[in-house]
Amino acid sequence: MKNPFGKITTVEHVMDFFHDGMSIMFGGFGGIGSPPTIIEGILKKDLQHLTLIGNDTGFPDIGIGRVVKEGRADQIIVSHIGSNPIAGKLMSEGKLTVEFCPQGTLAERIRAGGVGIAAILTDVGLDNEMVTRNKPTYTLEGKTYLVETALTAEISIVYAKKADSYGNLIYDKSARNTNPLVAMAGNITIAEVEEIVPLGQLDPDEIMTPGTFVQYVVPSQGVNWKWVWE
Amino acid sequence: MGLGVDVRNRIAKRAALEIKNGMVVNLGIGIPSLVPNHLGKDQNVMFHAENGIVGMGASPKQGEEDENVCNAGGLPVTVIPGASYCDSSIAFGMIRRGKIDVTILGALQVSENGDLANWIVPGKKVPGMGGAMELAQKAKKVIVVMSHYDKAGQSKIVKNCTLPLTSAQCVDMIITDMAVFHIDHDGLTLREYFSTTSIEEIKTMTSCSFQIDKDIKRIIV
Numbered sequence: 001m002k003n004p005f006g007k008i009t010t011v012e013h014v015m016d017f018f019h020d021g022m023s024i025m026f027g028g029f030g031g032i033g034s035p036p037t038i039i040e041g042i043l044k045k046d047l048q049h050l051t052l053i054g055n056d057t058g059f060p061d062i063g064i065g066r067v068v069k070e071g072r073a074d075q076i077i078v079s080h081i082g083s084n085p086i087a088g089k090l091m092s093e094g095k096l097t098v099e100f101c102p103q104g105t106l107a108e109r110i111r112a113g114g115v116g117i118a119a120i121l122t123d124v125g126l127d128n129e130m131v132t133r134n135k136p137t138y139t140l141e142g143k144t145y146l147v148e149t150a151l152t153a154e155i156s157i158v159y160a161k162k163a164d165s166y167g168n169l170i171y172d173k174s175a176r177n178t179n180p181l182v183a184m185a186g187n188i189t190i191a192e193v194e195e196i197v198p199l200g201q202l203d204p205d206e207i208m209t210p211g212t213f214v215q216y217v218v219p220s221q222g223v224n225w226k227w228v229w230e
Numbered sequence: 231m232g233l234g235v236d237v238r239n240r241i242a243k244r245a246a247l248e249i250k251n252g253m254v255v256n257l258g259i260g261i262p263s264l265v266p267n268h269l270g271k272d273q274n275v276m277f278h279a280e281n282g283i284v285g286m287g288a289s290p291k292q293g294e295e296d297e298n299v300c301n302a303g304g305l306p307v308t309v310i311p312g313a314s315y316c317d318s319s320i321a322f323g324m325i326r327r328g329k330i331d332v333t334i335l336g337a338l339q340v341s342e343n344g345d346l347a348n349w350i351v352p353g354k355k356v357p358g359m360g361g362a363m364e365l366a367q368k369a370k371k372v373i374v375v376m377s378h379y380d381k382a383g384q385s386k387i388v389k390n391c392t393l394p395l396t397s398a399q400c401v402d403m404i405i406t407d408m409a410v411f412h413i414d415h416d417g418l419t420l421r422e423y424f425s426t427t428s429i430e431e432i433k434t435m436t437s438c439s440f441q442i443d444k445d446i447k448r449i450i451v
Contacts, residue, residue, distance in 0.1 A: 081358050
């Protein structure tokens, strides 16, 4: 296939952009919609001291959970770790710093980062000290709001059903979840996709993430984990 | 939670009565997930999932699961005609904007004025709040379904929550294995109780005082 924008590449090539101590934002919710081939690449490269940002830590053997399980992350910003007991264990042993963020606020912080907004104001979480700790508040028309800062990352990794060679993306059903937001928030965004088609093969009306946000597209080698119900 | 399947279904059946035709409903895990089994066949309800589904249907048959159609707990579901998918930002936009009519969720503690604690036991269990704060704070009606007391025999309905709050003054209704309480500006009111217990026993097992509705109803089990 023609590669007029040079975006279509291999997992081996994009792994050159990953390094110890970096921040990685990942799409997916409970592992669904997380890119399996890129995650496998991260595991193989033996990366250390990562900061991971995404909805949750998946399951120990599903999604980003595998990276957390192997102790590759020092810090995570997530809404939930309950489905990955190893994340909880590492946190209680002091080996993993966890910033918990209410799920909708987290999505909006990522979106804000992706669309060039510095922070959002929200009243969600005002009743819990774990959420409000060290955050400024702002009073607007007599109501108090938390200032929740935008999130970006050195690299965002997302999973899509289809891409064209410009990196325009279409996601699949509930595997969309955080992916369109995460795709916008990376300094470099890498999309792992099930199918790559030539330019013109996607209906412009159906594109969910414009390729403007996507620097690299790599073909997926399929999911290499068992789902929880299997 | 330690409740038998019959008791769990009894709670779910009572919660299902709060769901009216045309509503958008978000269900937590555990007992809330049993609620759809108790809805009438002719009821049109859109079940919302935080991971970006409006219009969830029943569980798929074994072998027919689609890994890309799952609920917020990561388990496979189906979608009904009229369903839609969206990203997490939109899914939570619906919640914050007040488009969710009812949320039914579990709890560790509920206070007499409707404070909810349902996601953290400091030093023991810290799974993260997920989407619970948005749902508790922003759904039009918050229904808690839970066992009346914990494993140590302590009432989960309390004067003041000792656990960190998910959200203050957000719970409208509590359905336990013993009784149904409403919470509004007048405080906590016992409106219904199951025939397996008595008002006296409920008073003993509840660690705060409550009013008793003048039209209190006994639900025959």
